[in-house]
Amino acid sequence: MKKIILSVASIIGATAAFAQVNVSTAVEKKTAVLEEFTGNFCTYCPDGHKIADQIAANPSFDVITIKIQTGGFSGTDPIFGGNLQTPDGQTIASSFATSSYPNGSVQRRVAYKGLGRGSWQNAVQTINSEDAPVNLYLESTIDVTTRELTVDAEYYYTATQPNSTNKLVIGYYQDNIPAYQYDPGFYPSQFYILSEELYEFDHAYRGMINGITGEVIANSSATSTAIVSRSFTLPAAFSTFAVEAGAVKVFAYVIESAGGEILNAAKTTPVYSNFPETDEIGIIYTSKLTDENCLGAAGNFGPKMLVGTYGGSNLTSFDYDFGINGSSAPYSWTGNVAHNEKVVVNVPAAPFTYVASNSIDLSVSDPNGNTDNVTSNNDFTSSFNGGTTGTASMIRIDITGADQYAPDESEFELLNSTGTVVLASGALPQGNSTFQYSIPAGTECYRIKMIDSYGDGWGVGTTCSMKIYDITGGANTLVRTLNQADNFGSENVSAIEFTSTLAINELEKLNLNVYPNPAEDILNVSFDATDVDFSVVVMDLQGRVVSPEFKNDAKGMQTISIPVADLASGSYLVSISSATSNTTKKVTIK
Numbered sequence: 001m002k003k004i005i006l007s008v009a010s011i012i013g014a015t016a017a018f019a020q021v022n023v024s025t026a027v028e029k030k031t032a033v034l035e036e037f038t039g040n041f042c043t044y045c046p047d048g049h050k051i052a053d054q055i056a057a058n059p060s061f062d063v064i065t066i067k068i069q070t071g072g073f074s075g076t077d078p079i080f081g082g083n084l085q086t087p088d089g090q091t092i093a094s095s096f097a098t099s100s101y102p103n104g105s106v107q108r109r110v111a112y113k114g115l116g117r118g119s120w121q122n123a124v125q126t127i128n129s130e131d132a133p134v135n136l137y138l139e140s141t142i143d144v145t146t147r148e149l150t151v152d153a154e155y156y157y158t159a160t161q162p163n164s165t166n167k168l169v170i171g172y173y174q175d176n177i178p179a180y181q182y183d184p185g186f187y188p189s190q191f192y193i194l195s196e197e198l199y200e201f202d203h204a205y206r207g208m209i210n211g212i213t214g215e216v217i218a219n220s221s222a223t224s225t226a227i228v229s230r231s232f233t234l235p236a237a238f239s240t241f242a243v244e245a246g247a248v249k250v251f252a253y254v255i256e257s258a259g260g261e262i263l264n265a266a267k268t269t270p271v272y273s274n275f276p277e278t279d280e281i282g283i284i285y286t287s288k289l290t291d292e293n294c295l296g297a298a299g300n301f302g303p304k305m306l307v308g309t310y311g312g313s314n315l316t317s318f319d320y321d322f323g324i325n326g327s328s329a330p331y332s333w334t335g336n337v338a339h340n341e342k343v344v345v346n347v348p349a350a351p352f353t354y355v356a357s358n359s360i361d362l363s364v365s366d367p368n369g370n371t372d373n374v375t376s377n378n379d380f381t382s383s384f385n386g387g388t389t390g391t392a393s394m395i396r397i398d399i400t401g402a403d404q405y406a407p408d409e410s411e412f413e414l415l416n417s418t419g420t421v422v423l424a425s426g427a428l429p430q431g432n433s434t435f436q437y438s439i440p441a442g443t444e445c446y447r448i449k450m451i452d453s454y455g456d457g458w459g460v461g462t463t464c465s466m467k468i469y470d471i472t473g474g475a476n477t478l479v480r481t482l483n484q485a486d487n488f489g490s491e492n493v494s495a496i497e498f499t500s501t502l503a504i505n506e507l508e509k510l511n512l513n514v515y516p517n518p519a520e521d522i523l524n525v526s527f528d529a530t531d532v533d534f535s536v537v538v539m540d541l542q543g544r545v546v547s548p549e550f551k552n553d554a555k556g557m558q559t560i561s562i563p564v565a566d567l568a569s570g571s572y573l574v575s576i577s578s579a580t581s582n583t584t585k586k587v588t589i590k
Helices: 045-057 087-096 117-128 504-508
Strands: 032-038 063-069 103-106 134-143 148-157 166-174 177-179 192-194 198-201 204-208 215-217 225-233 248-255 262-268 271-273 281-286 298-301 304-309 315-324 329-337 342-346 350-353 357-365 379-385 388-391 394-402 410-415 421-424 431-438 443-452 465-470 477-482 491-499 513-515 522-529 535-540 556-563 570-577 582-589
Touching: 032 045, 032 087, 032 117, 032 262, 045 063, 045 117, 063 087, 063 166, 063 248, 063 262, 087 204, 103 117, 134 248, 134 262, 148 166, 148 248, 166 225, 192 304, 192 342, 281 357, 281 379, 304 315, 315 350, 329 342, 388 465, 388 477, 394 410, 421 431, 431 570, 443 465, 477 491, 522 570, 535 556
Parallel strands: 032 063, 063 204, 134 271, 388 491
Antiparallel strands: 032 103, 134 148, 148 225, 166 204, 166 215, 166 248, 177 198, 192 198, 248 262, 281 304, 298 350, 304 342, 315 329, 315 357, 357 379, 394 431, 394 465, 410 421, 410 443, 443 491, 465 477, 513 522, 522 556, 535 570, 570 582
């Protein structure tokens, strides 16, 4: 709700009615306003954030930076849900943004609309060099309990304006919003607060207090002055993101007319009062362990924990407990964090044993040695999977739906329990691909590492998956589907413990002989068949079949001749498999 505190006419003006109090009457230079249009799925937007903050931090410039989430690169947050867009922000962007992100509008000047980030500094410098026809002074307070924001905006015209009336707009933005930011191309470390999982959004535009186009200043002639007081109840949230009263900042600007250029601007940090609690903390998020390992394997993990402080006092200490799969250990933190700030805690690692479903449990308590009366946000639990099990002596790995960028950035590795890579895909082709691997006799833990060097998984704009099949003896049994192949980020590790159905004594009876080795035109495979169902193929070292399939048609000694003249020089594997056995032998093609 808005209200006019001063007993004045409903339209601002009447120079003689008010005396100048805090605002300067001298001619000053303009404060620039950089409205940065950005998105959380935009590759280059973090670089825009970095540039905007560098401009704002430079004492040579006087600028207000406001980050407005908008456009197709501003989407649903995969961590917290919802998005950082606001209705007012969308309205502003529709007039002043372009479709290329990030971009910015400086002073809403026609020549400075939709500027690329490389042009922001020069535009700000130009605005700062110009005389301001009107000066602004702001004061504000926020009652954190009632969420009432009160603003006093004082203006003074140093020069008469062409438009007899102008507009005063008062708005607010929020600092310290933890949210997801997609950023494979740029890594400005000052923004990431939990590795590459969580990002800190500052100067995030939240809305206008007196309307998107503000209110009329009836007299824009020289020496016209007034103090405008407004009160506004802050909303609880936009989408899933809370508007934290203690993290709100206020800005104002005078514009020529609705949609016109900004004549001058000012900002202020409110005086906060009436915090519900003196000491209050809460866990916002913790980093997660996504890497699987086989059941019974030993693990060791210490998450990063993001803690927020919401009391009126600075946070100097708190206690916390951490454990995995039912264990628990006490720890303490000391430091100095202001209200509504966030602090990252590197939790000491805890040993554990992988089970099918694993649980990470964290709790915080006793801020500044005092009781935390709000405990609903003091506990955090997350889970991660252990590996799965399977039975096979020959597996096939099918990749479906890899995106167009896969040949440049996507691959996988299959590692055994010693960490040795036993199968490497190399660069994946776009679309579908297939690989095979022979499981040696016995029980072995295999880890499948999916890698994307760009950091966006394998299936941008597609539905991509990895499926593992048991194909022993002609079977085609699905063992595992890894359908996170389109969104795992840079790396994902899954685990399967395979028990091979390979019959060792059966292999010993084969008397396998492969010749000549190296081979040039023909490769002969000789073996003693115990049945008529043996299949013989040549595979490359990535497990891809590169020859037709040959089958023996009788028991006893068999010799199969395989043409290899069309194969590129290098190392290959000859695979011989039946319903009960499978073996491979390495050969060289000249």
